[in-house]
Amino acid sequence: MESTNDLKFKHDATIVTRCGYTGEDGFEVSLPNSQAEAFMDAVFAVKDGEGAAMAVPVGLGARDSLRLEAGLCLYGHELNEDISPIQAMLAWTISKRRKESLGFLGEEVVKKHMDEGINNKRCGFIGGKIPVRENTELFEALPDGTPGKKVGVVTSGTIGPSIKKACGMAYVDTPFNKFKTNLIAVVRGKNEPVTVTKMPFYPSNYYKKP
Numbered sequence: 001m002e003s004t005n006d007l008k009f010k011h012d013a014t015i016v017t018r019c020g021y022t023g024e025d026g027f028e029v030s031l032p033n034s035q036a037e038a039f040m041d042a043v044f045a046v047k048d049g050e051g052a053a054m055a056v057p058v059g060l061g062a063r064d065s066l067r068l069e070a071g072l073c074l075y076g077h078e079l080n081e082d083i084s085p086i087q088a089m090l091a092w093t094i095s096k097r098r099k100e101s102l103g104f105l106g107e108e109v110v111k112k113h114m115d116e117g118i119n120n121k122r123c124g125f126i127g128g129k130i131p132v133r134e135n136t137e138l139f140e141a142l143p144d145g146t147p148g149k150k151v152g153v154v155t156s157g158t159i160g161p162s163i164k165k166a167c168g169m170a171y172v173d174t175p176f177n178k179f180k181t182n183l184i185a186v187v188r189g190k191n192e193p194v195t196v197t198k199m200p201f202y203p204s205n206y207y208k209k210p
Contacts, residue, residue, distance in 0.1 A: 023070025071199025127166035
């Protein structure tokens with residue numbers, strides 16, 4: 001492997017990381033477009049002891065359903081320029097030093113949200129057998145099971161392939177974002193009960209060095 005001192009300007013490089021954006025142990029490979037086809041052909045050519053392929057291609061939907069079960073945010077859904085890390089329940093990504101010294105883009109909003117609190121937050125929910133998709137409105141569940149006032153909007157939703165139930169994430173007004181709070185999602189004119197649930201919905205299996 002070449003050292004960084006040997007890399008010329010605009011040198012093509014392959015980068016392998018072990019980030020696991022699906023909640024499972026996995027690798028992400030970044031490489032030049034010119035090498036992508038040959039790389040994937042080599043990956044799919046690897047066989048196990050019985051001659052079966054060790055890897056098969058899957059679509060974006062498979063990745064996204066696993067990402068959701070792992071409770072991982074996706075930019076453009078749970079994250080955008082108008083959502084602070086505090087609203088997104090990502091305060092843990094800001095170091096203690098940074099929380100005290102600030103000095104980063106958006107510090108004014110982050111400090112305001114840390115000091116004064118916020119009126120809505122990202123939360124997870126689980127429903128039944130009907131998927132509750134992005135932009136579905138969430139309502140307070142009244143004692144008779146009917147929807148009350150609107151309290152949130154779904155940002156991502158699907159049927160979890162592992163939990164066999166509808167799951168998703170939403171931004172919900174406080175205090176309706178508390179765990180075990182029952183809400184109602186209106187899906188194609190029908191009331192679907194959902195419950196605010198801790199994430200991840202399915203245990204993550206990231207590799208951890210012994």
